[in-house]
Amino acid sequence: MTTTTTVNGNPLSALRTLAATHLDKLDQERQAVEQRRRDADAARLRDQIATSRSDAIDYMATLLPETLGEVLRDDQWTGYPSLPAQGTNTAVAPLGDGIWVLYHYAVTNYTVDTGIHLVVPCPCGNYIEILCEDDQALAIAMTGIDRWQAEPDACTQACSRATWPELPKAVN
Numbered sequence: 320m321t322t323t324t325t326v327n328g329n330p331l332s333a334l335r336t337l338a339a340t341h342l343d344k345l346d347q348e349r350q351a352v353e354q355r356r357r358d359a360d361a362a363r364l365r366d367q368i369a370t371s372r373s374d375a376i377d378y379m380a381t382l383l384p385e386t387l388g389e390v391l392r393d394d395q396w397t398g399y400p401s402l403p404a405q406g407t408n409t410a411v412a413p414l415g416d417g418i419w420v421l422y423h424y425a426v427t428n429y430t431v432d433t434g435i436h437l438v439v440p441c442p443c444g445n446y447i448e449i450l451c452e453d454d455q456a457l458a459i460a461m462t463g464i465d466r467w468q469a470e471p472d473a474c475t476q477a478c479s480r481a482t483w484p485e486l487p488k489a490v491n
Contacts (some may be wrong), residue, residue, distance in 0.1 A: 372398030
């Protein structure tokens with residue numbers, strides 16, 4: 320059974336008021352739904368950033384404890400949200416002199432790609448990306464970096480365009 324309200328006065332005027340009130344109510348409901356969606360998206364991004372950072376710290380502590388684990392503090396890592404099309408974790412930390420360490424985890428085509436990379440600027444504007452699977456690999460990479468920095472104007476030909484998130488240059 321439907322309940323109706325008897326309107327005194329002009330029915331068209333009352334209908335206009337009721338219609339405007341109804342549209343306002345629908346708009347408020349739409350705005351509330353949109354705000355809940357934005358809040359959920361923001362929470363999801365914060366969680367992805369925290370996970371990326373935490374995973375980088377754990378990876379470093381487990382596989383590079385005697386090198387990176389000795390020089391980087393947990394608060395030096397910056398996490399990034401996942402790429403939309405795939406589950407990824409990415410975090411970076413500055414080492415100085417424009418050199419960054421990058422942690423990246425991605426699952427693609429049923430394979431897992433994970434690792435710590437040194438990202439070294441090349442004089443030509445590109446980057447040299449060096450995978451460091453353990454303390455020994457990082458120590459060897461540091462020898463190469465010292466050699467490349469000894470000739471700062473020569474392109475190493477070991478570089479490529481950066482495939483990682485944009486990394487700001489270090490300020491000296």
